[in-house]
Amino acid sequence: MLTVGDKFPTFALTAVKGGKEGLGGPGVSFTEITNETDAGKWKIVFFWPKDFTFICPTEIAAFGKLAGEFADRDAVLYGASTDSEFVHLNWRVYNDDIRDLPIPMLADVKRELSTALGILDKEAGVALRATFIVDPDGTIQWASVNGLNVGRNPQEVVRVLDALQTDELCPCNWEKGKDVLNAQALFEKAA
Template identity: 85%
Template sequence: MLTVGDKFPQFALTAVKGGPEGLGGPGVSFTDVTSASDAGQWKIVFFWPKDFTFVCPTEIAAFGKLAGEFADRDAVVYGVSTDSEFVHLNWRLHNDDIRDLPIPMLADIKRELSSALGILDKDAGVPLRATFIVDPHGTIQWASVNGLNVGRNPAEVLRVLDALQTDELCPCNWEKGQAALKPQELFSAAA
């Protein structure tokens, strides 16, 4: 699996647009998203195993609820699975939790991005619940992966993004607005 310090792979995928535009139907709802899209911004890229399942919409909806918080931090959020854009659209139309989803749902139907990242479950052949924070230069700054049955915490992803954007030393459970660690102060206090 690619990890911190690795370049995020190049990709070009079809997506269901976020927001009301994504509910317009085929021909209107779809857009192309590439690794060059949203250049110069932080990217949160999270994967789920399959559409029309049980844990996945809880995570997707939670990321959607935080989309404004991520945008305030100059970050875009992309959700990805190996289902097609048509399946994504149908799922949005028929699931109240994600109908108004403000983030795009990317279709990695050839499994190229999932394979390049090394996040396909060996038995099921679907993406694990992987999350990547990618800096504006395309470098992975944080990577996390859960198994197929355990959902992740999007608020923790936001907290880690906040910490990464300080470019300082942030202690355990650090939250935006708290002081970062100052090694020179710690050493002088110990002397």
Template identity: 85%
Template sequence: MLTVGDTFPAFRLTAVKGGKEGLGGPGRSFTEITGESDPGKWKIVFFWPKDFTFVCPTEIAAFGRLAGEFADRDAVVYGVSTDSEFVHLNWRLHNDDIRDLPIPMLADVKRELSEALGILDRAEGVPLRATFIVDPQGTIQWVSVYGLNVGRNPQEVLRVLDALQTDELCPCNWEKGKATLDPEALFEQAA
């Protein structure tokens, strides 16, 4: 599995657009997203196992509710599964929790991105619940992976992004607006 410090793989995937544009129907609902899309932005790329399941829409909707918070931090959010763009669109149309989802849903149908990242579940052949924070230079700065049955906490992803963007030492449970660590001051206290 790729990890912190690795370059996020190049990709080119079809996606259902976020927001109301994504509900325009085949031919109007889709766009292409690549690793070069949204240059200069931080990227939050999260994967879920399958559409039309139970845990997945709770996570997807939670990321959607935080889309504005991520945008305020100069970050874009991409949701990805190995389902097709047609399945994504149908799911959005029939699930109230994600119907107005403001983030794109990418279709990794050939499993190329999931395989390149090393996040396919060996038994099921679907992506694990992996989340990557990628800096504007394309370097992975944070990775979190959950099994198929446990949902993640998108608020924690936002907290980690905040910490990464300080470029400072952040203590356990640090939150935006709190003090970061000053190694010189800590060394002087210990002396």
């Protein structure tokens, strides 16, 4: 699996647009998103195993509710699975929790991106619940992977992004607005 310090793979995937644009139907709802889309921004790319399931919409909706918080941090959210853009669109139309999802849903139907990242479940052949924070230079700064049956905490992704953007030493459970560590002061105190 690719991890911290690795370059996020190049990709070009069809996606269902976020917001009301994504509900226009085939030909209107789709767009192509690449690794160059939103250049210069932080990117949060999260994967879920399958559309029309039970845990996935709870996570996707939770990420969607935080889209504004990510935008405030000069970051964009991309959700992805190995289902097609047509399945994504149909799921959005018929699922109240994600109908108004403000973020794009990427279709990794050839499994090229999930394979390049090393996040395919070996038995099911679908993406694990993986989340990547990618810096504006395209380098992975945080990676987290859950199994198929355990949902993740999108608020923790916001917290980690905040910490990464300080470019400082952030202690356990650090939150935005709290003090960061001063290595020099700690060193002098220990001496």
